[in-house]
Ligand SMILES: Cc1ncc(COP(=O)(O)O)c(C=O)c1O
């Protein structure tokens with residue numbers, strides 16, 4: 198076993214740390230100038246820390262790249278970027294991304310409510326979900342959302358009925374399962390056949406949905422949608438899926454005369470969690486590749502290009518966040534094959550980051566309160582929960598003098614950390630802090646034991 202240490206932060210956009218992370222002369226890490234020792238003293242640990250400027254820059258990077266690549270000058274019909282709120286959504290984050298030119302993709306009443314509370318106009322919000330409730334559909338329509346992405350045949354009459362009763366015509370897209378299998382883990386791949394999302398292209402279900410929607414007055418079919426999975430670093434799958442939905446769009450136009458004005462090519466762009474991950478393509482490269490595919494395919498098909506949208510979540514918020522923990526117990530464990538693993542327990546765990554347990558996801562970690570000249574040990578960072586799978590970082594080299602009271606920072610936890618957090622073992626969920634200009638402010642406060650106890654109303 199030979200573990201590697203976390204890379205030192207270097208301000209690069211392609212690193213595992215957000216661009217605002219730096220190690221100060223005293224050896225402590227800081228985010229956007231906010232010293233993590235002070236952050237821990239003021240807010241406690243564990244805590245998620247978001248680098249606001251980094252997040253905004255990544256968001257803006259997508260809008261600029263897609264607006265450029267899909268411009269009329271490029272022979273295309275424009276583009277919109279929806280931030281996938283499932284990655285992490287709070288009122289401030291919804292505002293930031295909207296200020297940077299993005300819209301918001303919500304997939305539940307909760308995400309919809311946060312986007313609305315942030316002041317986004319309905320038309321800047323899209324509603325997803327494979328099992329939307331009537332209440333979610335009617336709230337979305339009441340606020341005039343820009344689109345509802347239909348995920349099943351059963352949903353068509355339901356959306357139509359609710360729209361008709363509300364006296365509106367619902368703008369809808371059809372989520373198409375293209376058969377493209379992409380994504381790091383089977384649970385985060387979403388376009389192969391045997392899973393719950395979307396309507397299959399191969400079986401004809403997608404085409405049937407299109408026809409049923411076209412035959413329904415209360416529904417306005419604005420486009421097709423494809424989302425192939427998540428944490429994808431290779432753009433080929435997106436290109437294959439794009440061609441498939443553009444082909445269906447052209448077939449429908451030929452058969453019915455209805456040329457859908459939009460196509461959504463989904464999110465799923467990967468990020469770097471550790472040094473071992475490949476450097477992901479930058480927004481310019483993604484936009485350029487997708488624009489070329491759309492242009493060429495539409496030319497081949499002889500159909501005018503659609504307005505294109507995408508839905509990145511992880512690639513906007515993931516690299517912008519880190520989790521700050523305090524070290525508690527440090528324990529050396531002798532391994533069967535010889536050698537020793539140092540188990541470093543922190544004050545959180547699978548309740549604030551379920552990804553290692555759920556997907557076997559790899560992370561790294563670094564001392565945040567000091568640097569150390571000590572040699573390194575092969576360490577495993579674990580949480581405080583009653584599961585041996587409660588692992589935060591499987592394998593990392595940490596200074597041999599790591600001890601109780603040290604702070605550890607785990608980079609790239611901005612996406613699917615807080616948003617998938619639980620109160621397992623009745624551990625209250627950590628706060629989300631925004632770091633900017635040398636200070637931090639609370640975006641989502643720490644949950645307290647009173648919050649947890651307040652839900653327990655039985656006697
Ligand atoms: C429909 C849809 N859009 C967008 C996303 C965002 O994905 P990611 O955070 O990987 O960019 C997801 C999650 O995979 C999704 O299911």
Ligand SMILES: N[C@@H](CCCC[NH3+])C(=O)O
Nearest residue numbers: 283385427428552612613
């Ligand atoms: N939650 C997953 C990705 C699923 C994205 C939503 N379809 C993750 O942490 O990687």
